[in-house]
Amino acid sequence: MNTRSRITSEKLALFESQIKKNKELPGPLMPTLHDAQHIFGYIPISVQKIIAKELNESVAKINGVVTFYSNFSITPKGRRTLGVCLGTACYVRGSQTIMDTLEEELGIKAGETTKDGEITLEATRCIGACGLAPVFSVADKIYGNASITKAKQIIKEIKAETHEIK
Numbered sequence: 765m766n767t768r769s770r771i772t773s774e775k776l777a778l779f780e781s782q783i784k785k786n787k788e789l790p791g792p793l794m795p796t797l798h799d800a801q802h803i804f805g806y807i808p809i810s811v812q813k814i815i816a817k818e819l820n821e822s823v824a825k826i827n828g829v830v831t832f833y834s835n836f837s838i839t840p841k842g843r844r845t846l847g848v849c850l851g852t853a854c855y856v857r858g859s860q861t862i863m864d865t866l867e868e869e870l871g872i873k874a875g876e877t878t879k880d881g882e883i884t885l886e887a888t889r890c891i892g893a894c895g896l897a898p899v900f901s902v903a904d905k906i907y908g909n910a911s912i913t914k915a916k917q918i919i920k921e922i923k924a925e926t927h928e929i930k
């Protein structure tokens with residue numbers, strides 16, 4: 765597991781102070797989950813338990829919300845998130861084949877992160893760029909009219925960049 769996603773005591777202290785502030789709000793749950801995702805990079809069961817206790821909710825409820833929304837993750841995300849849109853317009857234009865290729869290239873399934881903690885592969889819903897279907901995204905950048913070749917190229921670039929950083 766990469767060090768970026770560790771639950772450190774500093775992060776816990778910061779999170780607890782955020783919870784305190786959120787408790788003042790009429791609906792503290794969603795802001796608290798967003799804070800958890802932002803601070804830790806994911807929301808593991810240990811953090812879900814803290815939230816449940818602080819907000820007087822059941823762990824089952826917290827877990828249900830965390831797993832329902834794709835913005836939240838229960839496993840650590842990689843340094844880069846590669847999203848493939850599987851919305852209707854992209855799907856009919858072959859985004860599933862792109863996803864299959866990326867899964868094969870990276871050796872992981874959608875929703876998983878590579879062992880080195882660098883890349884998380886995600887299936888996304890429509891991201892509002894249907895005119896460019898099929899699309900995939902890396903962080904906030906959208907790649908339209910995607911193809912298997914383009915997807916492989918991006919992976920190559922990310923890997924090369926990772927190599928440069930290390």
Ligand code: FES
Nearest residue numbers: 849851854890893
């Ligand atoms: S369906 Fe993929 S961007 Fe809309």
